[in-house]
Structure formats: C-alpha cells, structure tokens
Amino acid sequence: MDLLRWTLIFLVIALVAAVFGFGGVAASFASIGKILFFVFIVLFVISLFFGRGGRRNRL
Structure with a gap:
C-alpha cells in the first residue's frame, strides 16, 4: 500500500502545481x-x- 500512497502524493503535488x-x-x-x-x-x-498458492489446508 505504500506505493499507492506515493502515487496519491504525486497526484496531489501535480494538482497543486497546476x-x-x-x-x-x-x-x-x-x-x-x-x-x-x-x-x-x-x-x-x-x-x-x-x-493463492501458499494457502492450503493440511490435515
């Protein structure tokens, strides 16, 4: 989620600069x-x- 946060930060900076x-x-x-x-x-x-491959129920 950190990458999405940086995307939103750059979007806000671009809007303010515009x-x-x-x-x-x-x-x-x-x-x-x-x-x-x-x-x-x-x-x-x-x-x-x-x-999805790592979650298997082992009995």
Missing part, C-alpha cells in the same frame, strides 16, 4: 504518478496470482 501555474512541474509529477500507479497495478495482479 493550480499555481507551474505546467512543466505539474506534468512531470503527473507522469511520475502514472508510472507508480501502473507499477502498483502490476504488482497487485502478480500478488493475486502467486498469493
């Missing part, structure tokens, strides 16, 4: 946020697939 008129800074923070979001989604999907 409000104050710093277009280049806002665009770079938005692109960093997008990259982190897609990395989070990929890691989430991978953890869904590999996380």
